[in-house]
Amino acid sequence: MNKINNLYSRREILGWGAGLAAIAALPGLAGAQGSKPLLSRKIPKSGELLPVIGLGTAIIFDIGNDTEKRAERTQIIRTLLDGGARMIDTAPSYGTAEPVVGDLLAAAKLRDRVFLATKVRANDNAGFIAQMKTSQQQLQSPKIDLMQMHNVGFLDRGMVASQLAIVREWKQQGHFRYIGVTHSQRQEDANARLIEIMQQEKIDFIQVNYSMAERSAEDRLLAAAADTGTAVMCNLPYGRGRLFRAVKGRPLPEWARDFGAASWGQFFLKYLIGHPAVNAVIPGTDKVEYMLDNLDAGRGPLPDAAMRKRMAAFIDPLL
Template sequence: MKLTRREFTKAGLGTVSLAALGGSGALAAHADMIRKAIPSSGELLPIIGLGTNRYGVGKSEAERAPLRQALERFHRLGGTVIDTAPMYRSSESVLGDLIEELGIRGDLFLATKTDRTDGSAGTHAQIGESLARLKADKIDLIQVHNLLGWKNALPVMREWRQEGRIRYIGITTSRATQYNEFEKVMQQEKLDFVQLNYSLEQREAAERLLPLAADNGMGVIINRAFGGGRIFDKVGDQPLPDWARNFGCESWAQFLLKYAIGHPAATLSIPGMTKLHHVDDNFGAAQGRLPDANERRRQEEFFDNL
């Protein structure tokens, strides 16, 4: 059954912890982690995923060891969603190797992308290559990267989904200059997910794209919640406001992530994490609760006055 985001919110199912659903076993260890539902299926996902555009390293142990440690910690803390792409250099191959070494494939929600502009055959080939590099029989989510070749890619992705080798399909962008075209594709295509940039610094997506995703029952993956790192330069050494602890913030990273994922249309965010302390810090944003509308407005006012 497909529900819109607004119907999820009305039903009280948009944001939950596993504890509220009677989780058991390994997942129960992460019962307090906030999860949100995919509108097209109701499947619950942790609100913190893993972005891997910096996982494109070589084969040496010196390069891969920190990434293996970060991935192991991500999994141990209850993370499932990993977002990658063939455009991220060797990231897919590195992930395929590390996931196999850790033996965690069955616990993960893998998302990758396509960007071929040479027609359907190119898209078919690229998806197959991604599966091979990731050492996967199926992919949870395939997304058209920055709308490149979307008219040819989406029908191919639907074919793969019909065959059971893809579970969800979507499109991505990371820049506001694409929003007009992005909006048109959202209006005319039936999609499970959209991925877009949204942060305290870049709020334009909240004007039309996020409400449209909510109305059309599309999950939303937030990228660039840290504004490409620029926001940390802006806050500098300034202490976190005391009131941020009311919704469980212990760091600026959590402040920024909770703001972005706190939008009712957002499903999760995918910050890049290559170091253990980044994984630990970012996962703190999935604890406690998310800011309400009034608290999010206060976050905006605070940021604008820095």
């Protein structure tokens, strides 16, 4: 994710230059929908309800021991949880993000309120097992809610099957509540691999690159997830900032009010959540204002299939 471009573009669109007072006055950020409950969807394999808005930690939580930034990130997490959301997604490959998340949750005594997801990726089984043990230590959590095999499209089928067997065994032993796989690159090939894995293996979740700027998941992947009872998490929901850059200087269309979108960020997220196969979106942010805005995307009405087509037709010429 290009953090600089992503945050800068959104800052302009939300009128950052006018100051925090102006941001607070915006409909979506002033708590206009804050009294409405956050939408939750059932995890197909269990029936457990999971709020549709989560938090990604790539880049933004890679802050090491920076005391000031750690305090800011703690406030982001509190805002997420106080807004009714639960999911935090991280990975060992995100620099210091995984241990930072572990430290912040432990220090604030918030672990029990979080649906905690991380990832594992190694080229051999010994390294694979070692990395999962390290994640438990870094997250200070013997039991992790969701363990995901990361970027499976780059691994051969034999390795995927072997390592999924290990993850499944660890789940049976009580180390994980759910297991899944992820991918975020080479979309067509990646989607085909994810479909194959969902159909052949017993997994609970997939995590996929899905945004209004990258909609290849709509071709077959989301239908396959629904057919196999697999929960879907969406990473890169703003297309690495591409969507905000595309609408820079443009007002929201009036008809966005029909599904409760009060900002471009909500417009983009509501499009994703409007698909019934999507369980959660996990945008990253380092601003409380953006976290509040993201949460409001999960409240109120959602676009139906016809409206989602209208939204896509509006955005496509701008990309």
